[in-house]
Amino acid sequence: MWFDIKLAWRNIFRNKRRTFIAGTAIGVGLAAMIFTDALMIGMKDNMIRSATKSFLGEGQIHREGFRLTQEVEKTINNLDGIISRLEKEEVVERFSLRAVTFGMITSPSNVSSIMFYGVQPSSERHLSQIDDVMKEGDYFKGEQEREMIIGSDLAEILEVGIGDRTVITVSQAETGDLVQEMFRVSGIYQFKVKEMDTGMAFVRLPKAQDMLGIGSDVHEIAIKFEDIHFATKEDNPFWSRYSIDGNEAVSWATLLPQLKAILGIFWISLLVMGIILFGIVAFGIVNNLFMSLYERMFEFGVIRAIGTRPSGVRRLILLEAGALSILSIILGIILGFLITLIFVNTGIDYRGIEIAGTSIHELLYPVIHIQQYIIYPIAVFAFTLLIGLYPAIVASKMSISGALRKSL
Amino acid sequence: MENSGKEIIVTENVKKYYKEEDIVVKAVRGIDLTIESGEFAAVVGPSGSGKTTFLNVISGLDTPTEGKIWLSGKMLSEMSGKELSDLRRDRIGFIFQAYNLIPVLTVEENIEYVMLLQGVPKEKRHEKVVQILEEIGMKGMEKRFPPKISGGQQQRVAIARAMVSQPELILADEPTANLDQATGGELLDMMRGLNRKTGMTFLFSTHDRMVMERADRVITLKDGKIDKDDRKA
Numbered sequence: 001m002w003f004d005i006k007l008a009w010r011n012i013f014r015n016k017r018r019t020f021i022a023g024t025a026i027g028v029g030l031a032a033m034i035f036t037d038a039l040m041i042g043m044k045d046n047m048i049r050s051a052t053k054s055f056l057g058e059g060q061i062h063r064e065g066f067r068l069t070q071e072v073e074k075t076i077n078n079l080d081g082i083i084s085r086l087e088k089e090e091v092v093e094r095f096s097l098r099a100v101t102f103g104m105i106t107s108p109s110n111v112s113s114i115m116f117y118g119v120q121p122s123s124e125r126h127l128s129q130i131d132d133v134m135k136e137g138d139y140f141k142g143e144q145e146r147e148m149i150i151g152s153d154l155a156e157i158l159e160v161g162i163g164d165r166t167v168i169t170v171s172q173a174e175t176g177d178l179v180q181e182m183f184r185v186s187g188i189y190q191f192k193v194k195e196m197d198t199g200m201a202f203v204r205l206p207k208a209q210d211m212l213g214i215g216s217d218v219h220e221i222a223i224k225f226e227d228i229h230f231a232t233k234e235d236n237p238f239w240s241r242y243s244i245d246g247n248e249a250v251s252w253a254t255l256l257p258q259l260k261a262i263l264g265i266f267w268i269s270l271l272v273m274g275i276i277l278f279g280i281v282a283f284g285i286v287n288n289l290f291m292s293l294y295e296r297m298f299e300f301g302v303i304r305a306i307g308t309r310p311s312g313v314r315r316l317i318l319l320e321a322g323a324l325s326i327l328s329i330i331l332g333i334i335l336g337f338l339i340t341l342i343f344v345n346t347g348i349d350y351r352g353i354e355i356a357g358t359s360i361h362e363l364l365y366p367v368i369h370i371q372q373y374i375i376y377p378i379a380v381f382a383f384t385l386l387i388g389l390y391p392a393i394v395a396s397k398m399s400i401s402g403a404l405r406k407s408l
Numbered sequence: 409m410e411n412s413g414k415e416i417i418v419t420e421n422v423k424k425y426y427k428e429e430d431i432v433v434k435a436v437r438g439i440d441l442t443i444e445s446g447e448f449a450a451v452v453g454p455s456g457s458g459k460t461t462f463l464n465v466i467s468g469l470d471t472p473t474e475g476k477i478w479l480s481g482k483m484l485s486e487m488s489g490k491e492l493s494d495l496r497r498d499r500i501g502f503i504f505q506a507y508n509l510i511p512v513l514t515v516e517e518n519i520e521y522v523m524l525l526q527g528v529p530k531e532k533r534h535e536k537v538v539q540i541l542e543e544i545g546m547k548g549m550e551k552r553f554p555p556k557i558s559g560g561q562q563q564r565v566a567i568a569r570a571m572v573s574q575p576e577l578i579l580a581d582e583p584t585a586n587l588d589q590a591t592g593g594e595l596l597d598m599m600r601g602l603n604r605k606t607g608m609t610f611l612f613s614t615h616d617r618m619v620m621e622r623a624d625r626v627i628t629l630k631d632g633k634i635d636k637d638d639r640k641a
Contacts, residue, residue, distance in 0.1 A: 003517075003524050010512035302508050305469055306569070307497020307525050309490055401461075401470040404504065 008319035030332025038366035057222030118208020301403030321388025422475035501570025
């Protein structure tokens, strides 16, 4: 076997240029797979972060049915118990309480329907990104209870600016009575996401609770976890632990099914790309091995004539395929690592692009995983051997006398 | 060493037809021949007379269209592909025209190739390689690669490869075709000497007069049939 390996290794260097070209093609294919995988993971993380960090949170707790009806009465049950348990959860980095209802906002010029949020500025600052995308004014800087933050598109519709007055109309819990309160616009944000920039208004939580008549209750607890991937699994026991007492805890994947679907398509595109790249690799290997085979027909005739069995010829061709594959894998790993490393340091600027209702706010950084350097090289090696079977079988079945005639 | 009288090759009405661009070529048209152990014989004839085809058929490199062939008492048509490979490995040594060595293997590796196939241990292989290189006058050239030695030296290595495992039969297809007269003559003398020393049977396919002059028996083929079978006294 060792002799065959030595022979195969020397054979692939007989035509250095051809081996270099074939090896580079396979190596570039592998590097592309490694980089694409790193990019996909980076993009997935980026999109989840963009979707969850902007305002949603990585998970939320509501009263059962609230997400569907948004009824003001459906506040979270046993709020104090949940808060005290969340504070003890090691996986939870922070959480924030919110009051949420449909409402109407009116300015001297116009009127618009909105989602009216009562938030805790101190905790919300670390959980959502509204404070990071302030276009004008401040994010709840003072202590004024009538401060209100709205989106840039809504400000345009209402024709209001910083310091201008608006009136919010909501209906109260239990009675359904309409309540109106005047607020001053203290800040205007711009997410570049239409739904957020036109359809939301934020006030301090106590004021919203007062208007809605829900006492100290809330409709929503937004949660941020220590590890972003923790919330990705919908079957995580965390959700069932908090889906008790008539409440429900759900991950961002449930709250944003369209984003989850898009991420699913990512892996399909990676698979399609993999199939295309592996197809190119396959043609490269088959072409290389057949060229090498036809060039050495007489030689194969000689080794068959002197007693090499067909299985010996097959083994030799497969070893040559394996040797070519190892060279290509080394090249591909180095190339893939260097390309990925460059973009890990510089990032790729997709900021401002909106995908599945999620606007990307951060530079996209590919993520290097050790699996990329194990799974894909093994796949390339196994695939090379599989593809190499074809020329190996052809070589082992050729007529010896025919092969010996080739260069006579 | 003289002929032992043991039959190495026996052929009975061997025919070989093949198609070439829809035309049936009758390369061998019924040959009955017996080659005995220790013979130094040559199959001669003009190009297209069927010399190489006959050698291919009797060595199991090709199958006859008709007829029977016995090699060392074994009928080839009754053997599987694997058995034929093993038969060639253990009982036949092949010498082709020049440039039939594996260029990426050293002289030593080329010679030990057949022994590797036979599973001979490394020490034994090395010992035999050194011994045979001395016999063919190439001692000290073990680590050279074929492209770095002359055509005559390459053919010496091919002879060494064919003989190193001490097969019963050496088949040499135009072994002097690409060599100059002096080198060719020198190699033929060497093979003649080895034939006498070891008793191995040599069967040449050639139209080289030097081979005919040295052979004990000259079988002349014409249109795929034996035209003459001359034995030297």
